[in-house]
Amino acid sequence: MLILKSHFKSRNGNLIIGELDVVELAKRFGTPLYVMDEQRIREKYRKFYAAFSSRWPSVLVCYALKANSNLAIAKILKSEGAGADVSSDNEMRIALQAGVPGTKMVFNGNHKSPSELKLAIENNVMINVDSFQELEAIEAITSKLKLRARISFRVNPDVQASTHPYIATGLRESKFGFDVASGQAFSAYRRALDMNNVEVVGMHANIGSQILEPEPFEEEARKLMALVVELKEKLNVFISVMDFGGGIGIPYKPEEKELDPNVVAERMVSVVKSVTEEKDLPKPTLMFEPGRYMVGDSGVLLTKVGYTKERPGIPTWIFIDAGMNALIRPALYGAYHHIEVANKLENKNDFEYNVGGPLCESGDFLGKNRKLAKVEQNDLVAVFDVGAYGLAMSNQHTAQSRPAVVLVNRNKAEIVRKRETFEDLTRLDQIPEWLK
Numbered sequence: 001m002l003i004l005k006s007h008f009k010s011r012n013g014n015l016i017i018g019e020l021d022v023v024e025l026a027k028r029f030g031t032p033l034y035v036m037d038e039q040r041i042r043e044k045y046r047k048f049y050a051a052f053s054s055r056w057p058s059v060l061v062c063y064a065l066k067a068n069s070n071l072a073i074a075k076i077l078k079s080e081g082a083g084a085d086v087s088s089d090n091e092m093r094i095a096l097q098a099g100v101p102g103t104k105m106v107f108n109g110n111h112k113s114p115s116e117l118k119l120a121i122e123n124n125v126m127i128n129v130d131s132f133q134e135l136e137a138i139e140a141i142t143s144k145l146k147l148r149a150r151i152s153f154r155v156n157p158d159v160q161a162s163t164h165p166y167i168a169t170g171l172r173e174s175k176f177g178f179d180v181a182s183g184q185a186f187s188a189y190r191r192a193l194d195m196n197n198v199e200v201v202g203m204h205a206n207i208g209s210q211i212l213e214p215e216p217f218e219e220e221a222r223k224l225m226a227l228v229v230e231l232k233e234k235l236n237v238f239i240s241v242m243d244f245g246g247g248i249g250i251p252y253k254p255e256e257k258e259l260d261p262n263v264v265a266e267r268m269v270s271v272v273k274s275v276t277e278e279k280d281l282p283k284p285t286l287m288f289e290p291g292r293y294m295v296g297d298s299g300v301l302l303t304k305v306g307y308t309k310e311r312p313g314i315p316t317w318i319f320i321d322a323g324m325n326a327l328i329r330p331a332l333y334g335a336y337h338h339i340e341v342a343n344k345l346e347n348k349n350d351f352e353y354n355v356g357g358p359l360c361e362s363g364d365f366l367g368k369n370r371k372l373a374k375v376e377q378n379d380l381v382a383v384f385d386v387g388a389y390g391l392a393m394s395n396q397h398t399a400q401s402r403p404a405v406v407l408v409n410r411n412k413a414e415i416v417r418k419r420e421t422f423e424d425l426t427r428l429d430q431i432p433e434w435l436k
């Protein structure tokens with residue numbers, strides 16, 4: 001059965017992204033090709049922001065660059081008013097280049113190097129501190145620089161979210177944050193009070209990624225707000241920024257349903273509202289760090305069929321020009337990405353195929369047992385929902401060039417990341433003296 005999300009269309013059997021035919025895009029830019037739809041990204045940001053800002057006076061949505069750190073994508077989100085969630089110095093530099101001011105950025109991660117902390121402090125970026133040792137490092141760096149650091153603590157609220165174990169980050173045994181239940185998180189705030197150069201502004205948690213139910217977010221809000229009350233009552237510390245992280249998922253499988261941010265916002269905001277009113281606390285800014293939700297379904301990986309191979313007793317293999325090098329999620333998480341033959345959308349999906357990439361590993365497939373239109377050499381195969389954690393997690397296995405990225409804006413298309421060349425792949429290699 002042909003399944004297209006509402007922002008895609010079919011014209012003469014060809015997939016249309018924005019207003020452009022992918023057959024033309026493939027001719028113009030070659031394959032494999034990541035295609036990103038600008039209007040869809042804008043739509044997703046606006047929906048997310050409106051869900052929270054219509055219910056709460058102060059909201060900052062920081063786009064999580066880890067999902068897709070392309071400069072043009074960062075610029076689109078900046079132009080919508082988004083801040084940035086960055087997890088490395090280079091992401092910070094990309095966000096700065098996109099025009100996001102440091103004051104609208106948050107720096108995450110459990111291993112921030114001294115030079116990364118320095119860059120964050122110099123740019124007045126809020127740092128989500130992840131360990132006691134990191135807190136001490138920040139105090140040392142700020143006193144050397146004679147600057148103050150705006151900090152928040154990443155706390156671990158022990159919330160279970162049904163997602164892949166590798167991307168469930170809010171469980172007690174995960175490596176992230178200060179444990180709430182044992183009082184470790186409370187101790188971190190108390191320790192910071194004794195420091196001269198840190199200004200405690202926030203509280204942060206991130207319970208995981210690809211979450212499609214609202215309950216874990218509500219539980220997160222409840223657990224964090226309980227700690228906010230404890231901090232106010234016992235330490236007279238006021239938390240002015242509540243950073244609830246990212247994690248809202250997207251439907252990858254045809255049978256999955258979207259999690260409407262309005263449903264999440266309704267539940268989370270009502271928790272914050274009732275606690276702040278009951279305890280007479282000032283209203284904090286609510287901060288969010290969505291990545292996947294913003295850019296995931298705007299991206300399509302456009303590939304071409306090189307060969308097909310029949311095997312008795314199993315679905316026919318089709319070999320396309322991109323595999324786990326360009327998109328590792330199926331190999332890494334067993335993730336499902338919907339696949340269609342992009343130049344035969346009006347044909348019946350009556351044939352069963354395994355869709356393999358070009359690499360020398362049996363794990364190199366993008367889909368198995370998929371019902372597709374009859375596939376022939378040179379057909380175009382579209383892999384959907386690859387805008388988040390697609391190119392960002394790609395690699396150069398067997399010295400494959402990373403695909404180019406094209407941005408489509410209605411009837412316009414331009415390259416926003418060039419295809420890697422042989423020179424790009426070998427530029428950093430050097431021959432030692434004894435091998436010359």
Ligand SMILES: Cc1ncc(COP(=O)(O)O)c(C=O)c1O
Nearest residue numbers: 064206209246247289290291292
């Ligand atoms: C701290 C933090 N914030 C935000 C995100 C973005 O998550 P998502 O893309 O699921 O919204 C992640 C993802 O791993 C994260 O670790």
